[in-house]
Amino acid sequence: MSSVPATPTASLPRPAARRIDVTAERQATAGSVLGNHLNAAGSALPTARVVATVIDHLRAEELHGGYEAAAEQRHALERGYSSAADLIGAAADEVAFFDSASTGLRTIVDALRPPAGHRIIASSSTYVSHALHLMSVAQERGLELIVAPTTSDRTTDLRALEEMLSDGTPSIVSVAHIPTSSGLVEPAAQIGSLVREYGGTFILDATQSVGHLSVDVDEIACDVLVTTGRKFLRAPRGSGFAYVRRELWERMLPVAPDVRGAVWSGPRAWELDSSARRFETWEGSVAGRLGLGVAIEEALSRDVEATESWLCDAGDRLRAGLTGVDGVTIADPASTRSAIVTFVLEGVASAQVVSELARRGVRVVSVPASHGQWDLGDRGLASVVRASPHVYNDDGDLEALVEGVASIRGSR
Ligand SMILES: Cc1ncc(COP(=O)(O)O)c(C=O)c1O
Structure with missing residues (x-):
């Protein structure tokens, strides 16, 4: 039996990493232009298809x-x-x-x-x-x-x-x-x-x-x-x-x-x-x-790895933006790499933050300790605000959240 030499792969160029085309994702997602929907962890916007x-x-x-x-x-x-x-x-x-x-x-x-x-x-x-x-x-x-x-x-x-x-x-x-x-x-x-x-x-x-x-x-x-x-x-x-x-x-x-x-x-x-x-x-x-x-x-x-990398990056960017807002404490563990971002705003109940953001068209949720007693209850947190972007969210959506939280803080 002849032995077939293994195909040399080491020298082959790696395929370019796939990128997420946010513009195309927004075109395919009717709800993406109607507000700043940052609640994929609740129920994300589906595509028109x-x-x-x-x-x-x-x-x-x-x-x-x-x-x-x-x-x-x-x-x-x-x-x-x-x-x-x-x-x-x-x-x-x-x-x-x-x-x-x-x-x-x-x-x-x-x-x-x-x-x-x-x-x-x-x-x-x-x-x-x-x-x-x-x-x-x-x-x-x-x-x-x-x-x-x-x-x-x-x-x-x-x-x-x-x-x-x-x-x-x-x-x-x-x-x-x-x-x-x-x-x-x-x-x-x-x-x-x-x-x-x-x-x-x-x-x-x-x-x-x-x-x-x-x-x-x-x-x-x-x-x-x-x-x-x-x-x-x-x-x-x-x-x-x-x-x-x-x-x-x-x-x-x-x-x-x-x-x-x-x-x-x-x-x-x-x-x-x-x-x-x-x-x-x-x-x-x-x-x-x-x-x-x-x-x-x-x-x-869409490519699962490209999606992961895009989503984790969006999570990082949101966390960085929110960290700059006076009174915000990020509630995610320091090592977090995901698109779920949780925070509390000093002196304002999470449910109140959520409803004030909703008035500005920014959609996030409040997660109460009763949804995770072994985590939030254990950490002594009554609730957190949770934002969760997806590939149809552009920079404007992320900025709307950060600006919205800053303005809630400013109005106090
Ligand atoms: C981590 C986790 N597990 C399970 C569930 C329950 O999912 P479902 O509502 O589809 O039963 C949720 C819902 O938010 C969740 O966040």
């Missing part, structure tokens, strides 16, 4: 009926699984669609059925709905629930985590890659490698990171990843998806199999779908799912 996909499908349902319209779109719906898989480095049979991240997390945690004596280790960055579910599961099933200690930069303390995992107690480790309450980015891949080493199930809540950062399930070594559509993916509300590693879904039985995820094969028998779709339900918004598919394709063609 995503919206048209949803509306066209609703029209098709109106004219032909829901089942008939869905049958016409079966190839596009199928493509949604492979696009979602491509986005996170998974296989299509490891993807299941849900109506939200919370539904995905709840369905999968319930299907894990951790028995009494097992342990859940949750990051301090855990989101409210997931935390409430973990607390009730732990209470009902007799599990220990530990909030992972953090280091001074608020990330999960890897040494403390290793110490816990090394005692051999079977554990579910659940981490929010980026929380709702700050721009923190958890060291997901390092956590994944610890869980791999000591054993356990690693659930990554990537609700705020998919579409924002480059996320690869193999690099991170997570067993489960859940995300929502409406945030950095710019998909319609009521959409989301999860990844469940094949070796895991093969062993997991959904608590409530649905006609979508199982076949009722005999009077007392049923067979589960041979993919992660076993966790899905039959009913759902087909229009929303088609819109999610298009939003994922757009995220892929």
